[in-house]
Amino acid sequence: MKVALVGYGNVGHAFARLLAAKHAAFPFRIVAIHTARHGTAFEPKGLPIDPAFGPPAETTADFLHRAAADVAIEVTPLNPETGEPALSHIRAAIACGMHVITANKGPIAHGYAGLRDQANRAQVQFRFESAVMDGTPIFNNVRNNLPGVNVLGFTGVLNSTSKLVIGAMQQGRSMQEGVREAQALGVAESDVTHDLDGWDSAAKTAALANVLMDAHVRPQDVFRRGLSDLTVKRALELKAERKTVSLVSRAFLDAGQIRLQVLPEVLDETDLLAVNGGTSNVLLLHTDLMGTIGTVSIAPGVEQTAYGLFSDLVDIARSL
Numbered sequence: 001m002k003v004a005l006v007g008y009g010n011v012g013h014a015f016a017r018l019l020a021a022k023h024a025a026f027p028f029r030i031v032a033i034h035t036a037r038h039g040t041a042f043e044p045k046g047l048p049i050d051p052a053f054g055p056p057a058e059t060t061a062d063f064l065h066r067a068a069a070d071v072a073i074e075v076t077p078l079n080p081e082t083g084e085p086a087l088s089h090i091r092a093a094i095a096c097g098m099h100v101i102t103a104n105k106g107p108i109a110h111g112y113a114g115l116r117d118q119a120n121r122a123q124v125q126f127r128f129e130s131a132v133m134d135g136t137p138i139f140n141n142v143r144n145n146l147p148g149v150n151v152l153g154f155t156g157v158l159n160s161t162s163k164l165v166i167g168a169m170q171q172g173r174s175m176q177e178g179v180r181e182a183q184a185l186g187v188a189e190s191d192v193t194h195d196l197d198g199w200d201s202a203a204k205t206a207a208l209a210n211v212l213m214d215a216h217v218r219p220q221d222v223f224r225r226g227l228s229d230l231t232v233k234r235a236l237e238l239k240a241e242r243k244t245v246s247l248v249s250r251a252f253l254d255a256g257q258i259r260l261q262v263l264p265e266v267l268d269e270t271d272l273l274a275v276n277g278g279t280s281n282v283l284l285l286h287t288d289l290m291g292t293i294g295t296v297s298i299a300p301g302v303e304q305t306a307y308g309l310f311s312d313l314v315d316i317a318r319s320l
């Protein structure tokens with residue numbers, strides 16, 4: 001299968017490395033890459049991991065037409081306010097008759113139902129496992145393994161960068177040092193304020209609600225507060241009390257309405273939501289038939305995000 005990448009940063013590179021490592025068993029080819037500043041590359045026989053880029057394509061639609069790929073993978077930065085330009089990239093790829101995979105939660109948070117319906121009409125697949133929890137099966141798990149189950153709400157700690165930042169501050173280091181750690185690991189958003197202000201968590205919360213609860217919401221509908229009030233002094237006081245703070249995402253039904261929030265919550269160090277440090281994430285789904293079930297990812301990184309794209313790609317290939 002031929003793959004075109006829109007965006008080639010941390011996640012795009014990790015995905016290209018994964019495809020190269022798995023090529024013998026899974027002969028997918030990256031035939032085209034489009035970026036904002038680095039330019040555009042095409043090679044029908046398959047591009048190397050560090051291709052020579054030519055001038056950027058004029059539009060993403062032009063790029064996609066020339067790429068003539070089977071699958072477009074959208075990995076441009078998160079825009080939590082509008083979901084653009086990723087939303088338009090995905091619409092253009094579906095209009096080109098391509099299956100689409102994204103790790104970008106913005107389009108799922110802003111336009112999931114429209115994209116799903118457009119993909120259904122075009123008889124192509126639209127997948128986004130890496131948009132929440134870095135490739136750990138959430139969406140595919142519910143779709144494949146929980147038929148007939150209604151998700152009534154969820155509770156999660158879903159942002160790795162804020163966890164690293166809080167961990168650093170509980171060691172007496174600055175917020176900025178925690179940010180640098182996350183950036184060195186490639187897990188910070190292109191604009192790190194989206195992690196610290198809770199926008200990334202709000203986008204994930206909206207995305208989960210849209211897909212799992214048919215919510216039709218946007219990140220702006222999530223009641224949100226970030227970490228701006230947290231000081232090193234407060235983080236150390238909490239540490240001395242064997243407590244921590246986490247950006248907790250919650251969805252719940254209130255008189256039939258879906259309520260969504262992302263707030264910094266003080267938790268015992270032994271709380272299920274807090275017990276795994278580093279970049280670890282946790283998501284509890286509250287359901288009608290299965291009670292509460294949870295998924296934990298221990299110390300995920302950009303390789304796991306790449307794996308989520310890969311698992312979606314394999315799933316699409318197997319379904320054809």
Ligand SMILES: NC(=O)c1ccc[n+]([C@@H]2O[C@H](COP(=O)([O-])OP(=O)(O)OC[C@H]3O[C@@H](n4cnc5c(N)ncnc54)[C@H](OP(=O)(O)O)[C@@H]3O)[C@@H](O)[C@H]2O)c1
Pocket residue numbers: 006007008009010011012034035036037038039075076077078085103104105130131134186187188189190301302305
């Ligand atoms: N990093 C993670 O651990 C992680 C985990 C889960 C999900 N995600 C999601 O994955 C996506 C990519 O993350 P990343 O860490 O790879 O970001 P990144 O390192 O900042 O890379 C972004 C890439 O997108 C390109 N780009 C920006 N605007 C574009 C446009 N208008 N058209 C075409 N290309 C454009 C950039 O081009 P230039 O190279 O020319 O600048 C760059 O190649 C984000 O949506 C993020 O939320 C990331």
